Amino acid sequence: MNWEKAKEKQLREEMEREMKEKDRQLQELLTRHAEMEQRLAELNFSEVETKQENEKLLKEREMLQEMLDNSQRSLEESKTYIGQLRQQTKQERRERAM
Numbered sequence: 001m002n003w004e005k006a007k008e009k010q011l012r013e014e015m016e017r018e019m020k021e022k023d024r025q026l027q028e029l030l031t032r033h034a035e036m037e038q039r040l041a042e043l044n045f046s047e048v049e050t051k052q053e054n055e056k057l058l059k060e061r062e063m064l065q066e067m068l069d070n071s072q073r074s075l076e077e078s079k080t081y082i083g084q085l086r087q088q089t090k091q092e093r094r095e096r097a098m
Helices: 002-097
Strands: none
């Protein structure tokens, strides 16, 4: 009888140790799961932020390209105008020289 009680006690203690170990493993898994969820949320947020930044940079690039195009057009118009003025000035000098 004492042997049975000792065996029962030993079995109960062993089961309690196993339960404690399983609880510890479960807590560890829950913690890792929460950390992974947090990391995923951060990555999703970062992805959204990156997309927004890319859109902003694309719009800025388009605006700068338009400004550059306008500036080049103005420069070409100015060159043409200056060329015409030079021709006109040359023509007027010739006429005065005659």
